[in-house]
Amino acid sequence: MGDARAVTDHVIQLYRNVPATRSGVCRICHTGPNNRYDTGEPYCICSSCERTMGGLYRPTTHVVPISLAVQDGDDNGLFKIVVSKANARAAPSWMTPHTLMAATLSRFYEAHEACLTGLAGGPFTLVTSIPTTRRNQPVEAFHPLIRVINDVSALKDLHKPQLLLANDEYVPRLYDRYSHPDAFHVMGAQKEDQVLRGERVLLVDDWFISGAHVQSAASKLFEHGAEEVVALVIIRVIDPSPSRPNRMAIWQEASAEPFDFDRCCIRDRQDHAKHVSNL
Numbered sequence: 001m002g003d004a005r006a007v008t009d010h011v012i013q014l015y016r017n018v019p020a021t022r023s024g025v026c027r028i029c030h031t032g033p034n035n036r037y038d039t040g041e042p043y044c045i046c047s048s049c050e051r052t053m054g055g056l057y058r059p060t061t062h063v064v065p066i067s068l069a070v071q072d073g074d075d076n077g078l079f080k081i082v083v084s085k086a087n088a089r090a091a092p093s094w095m096t097p098h099t100l101m102a103a104t105l106s107r108f109y110e111a112h113e114a115c116l117t118g119l120a121g122g123p124f125t126l127v128t129s130i131p132t133t134r135r136n137q138p139v140e141a142f143h144p145l146i147r148v149i150n151d152v153s154a155l156k157d158l159h160k161p162q163l164l165l166a167n168d169e170y171v172p173r174l175y176d177r178y179s180h181p182d183a184f185h186v187m188g189a190q191k192e193d194q195v196l197r198g199e200r201v202l203l204v205d206d207w208f209i210s211g212a213h214v215q216s217a218a219s220k221l222f223e224h225g226a227e228e229v230v231a232l233v234i235i236r237v238i239d240p241s242p243s244r245p246n247r248m249a250i251w252q253e254a255s256a257e258p259f260d261f262d263r264c265c266i267r268d269r270q271d272h273a274k275h276v277s278n279l
C-alpha cells in the first residue's frame with residue numbers, strides 16, 4: 001500500500017473525483033443524463049444506461065468508477081494510460097501503465113472496501129475481469145488486466161482470471177455500444193448452469209464508456225447464479241462537449257477540485273467520514 005500511495009500521489013493531478021448520485025448525476029454511471037432525459041429528479045438513470053441495461057437477463061445497478069477521464073484534451077492523461085497503455089506524461093520511467101493501474105486499484109480498494117462490500121451485501125467471494133474484445137480480430141487470450149489484478153494483494157487470492165469469455169459474434173455489437181445477454185459466456189458452464197450460485201462478484205474493468213461490456217458481463221454472471229455483482233472500473237470516460245452541458249458541468253466541477261482517494265462515488269465525503277467512523 002505504501003507503494004500504491006507513492007505511485008498514485010506522483011500523478012494525482014491526472015485523476016478526477018467521480019460525483020455521488022444526485023439530481024442530474026445518473027445513479028448507475030455517475031455522469032449523464034443528457035438534457036432530454038434529465039428530469040431533474042434525484043436518482044435518475046441516463047439514456048445511455050437505460051439502453052445498455054435493457055434486454056438483459058439482469059444488469060448490475062452497482063457501477064463504481066475510480067476516476068473520470070476524457071478521451072481528448074491534454075489536461076488528463078489517464079485515458080491514454082489506461083486505454084492505450086501509454087506511459088504517463090511527466091511520470092518517471094519506472095511508472096508503467098501496469099504499475100499505475102495496479103496502484104490505483106490497490107489504493108482505492110483499500111480505502112473503500114467497506115463501501116464496495118456494502119453494495120455486494122457481504123465480502124466478495126470472487127474477483128474477475130472482462131476479457132478484451134477487438135472488432136474484427138480474434139479475442140485476445142490474455143488481458144493485461146489479469147496481470148494487474150494479480151498485483152493487487154487485496155484481490156489476488158479471490159481472482160479467477162478468464163472466468164468470462166467473449167463470444168466473437170457479439171463483439172461488433174459491443175463496439176456499437178449495445179449490450180447483449182450472450183455477449184460473454186462463463187467458462188465451462190452450459191446455459192442456466194448455476195455454477196456461480198451465492199457468489200458475490202467484484203467485476204473489474206479498465207474503462208467504461210456506455211457500459212455495454214460491463215452490463216453484458218454482469219448479466220451473464222447473474223444468469224449463472226451470482227448473488228451480487230459490483231463493477232469496479234478504473235476510469236469512467238465522458239465526453240464533455242458543449243452539446244452536452246450536463247456532462248460539461250460534471251467535468252468542470254471535477255476538474256476544479258483536488259482529487260481525493262478517500263472519497264468515492266458511493267458516498268459523498270461527509271457521509272463517508274461518518275460511515276468509516278461508525279465501522
Ligand SMILES: [Zn+2]
Binds near residue numbers: 031049
Ligand atoms: Zn448512466
Ligand SMILES: [Zn+2]
Binds near residue numbers: 111112115263264266
Ligand atoms: Zn467509499
